[in-house]
Amino acid sequence: DAGVIQSPRHEVTEMGQEVTLRCKPISGHDYLFWYRQTMMRGLELLIYFNNNVPIDDSGMPEDRFSAKMPNASFSTLKIQPSEPRDSAVYFCASSLSSQGAEQYFGPGTRLTVT
Amino acid sequence: GIQVEQSPPDLILQEGANSTLRCNFSDSVNNLQWFHQNPWGQLINLFYIPSGTKQNGRLSATTVATERYSLLYISSSQTTDSGVYFCAVRGYSGAGSYQLTFGKGTKLSVIP
Numbered sequence: 001d002a003g004v005i006q007s008p009r010h011e012v013t014e015m016g017q018e019v020t021l022r023c024k025p026i027s028g029h030d031y032l033f034w035y036r037q038t039m040m041r042g043l044e045l046l047i048y049f050n051n052n053v054p055i056d057d058s059g060m061p062e063d064r065f066s067a068k069m070p071n072a073s074f075s076t077l078k079i080q081p082s083e084p085r086d087s088a089v090y091f092c093a094s095s096l097s098s099q100g101a102e103q104y105f106g107p108g109t110r111l112t113v114t
Numbered sequence: 115g116i117q118v119e120q121s122p123p124d125l126i127l128q129e130g131a132n133s134t135l136r137c138n139f140s141d142s143v144n145n146l147q148w149f150h151q152n153p154w155g156q157l158i159n160l161f162y163i164p165s166g167t168k169q170n171g172r173l174s175a176t177t178v179a180t181e182r183y184s185l186l187y188i189s190s191s192q193t194t195d196s197g198v199y200f201c202a203v204r205g206y207s208g209a210g211s212y213q214l215t216f217g218k219g220t221k222l223s224v225i226p
Contacts, residue, residue, distance in 0.1 A: 033213065033214075042216055042218055042219070043200070043202075043216040044216075045213040045214070048213060056213070059213075089155055091157065093214075100143075100144030100145040100164055100204060101145070102145070102147060102159070102162040103145075103147065103202075103214055104159060105149070105157040105159070107155075107156050108155055108156065108157070110155065
């Protein structure tokens with residue numbers, strides 16, 4: 001299996017622009033997670049899906065952030081409008097549904113908002 | 115929510131030395147994972163170890179769930195072991211809570 005795939009790997013954009021990050025989970029995994037890593041806050045969960053349905057979005061910082069999972073093999077995280085404080089590395093992870101299942105992480109997208 | 119503490123925060127080793135990294139957590143867990151974040155930022159799964167002991171080459175890990183800690187052992191360290199080591203756990207915190215809570219990490223630097 002190719003593992004969790006994320007694109008783009010790097011994104012540089014100007015403040016106010018829309019940014020869309022993409023993720024393809026491991027085939028057969030029915031949980032998908034979006035995490036964000038910053039120097040100040042470390043790694044923190046933004047939102048996760050089960051069978052394409054958002055379960056917990058309490059980590060989404062504000063309404064400028066939205067996430068979708070239209071099917072089992074694709075998810076997007078969108079920021080509109082982007083701000084410099086959104087600069088971070090965004091990771092996508094997936095897992096099987098069994099309780100306590102191991103999570104597998106993608107390579108991350110490094111976002112820089114100028 | 116569950117708290118995760120890692121120690122030491124920073125560690126400098128001479129190549130060939132051994133080391134032990136520790137992870138303490140505040141509640142019962144059903145998932146504990148160790149990751150290595152390499153200098154390129156990628157999170158590499160090292161161990162999935164909610165309890166017991168596992169070994170993989172020069173690395174091994176032990177989790178004592180009843181005492182709420184886990185240890186990661188690195189033997190005969192190499193410069194390629196440099197990076198940040200994260201412990202992440204998932205507690206029994208109710209229905210629908212599948213997130214991993216990460217510690218702040220141990221930054222390891224192995225010098226030749």
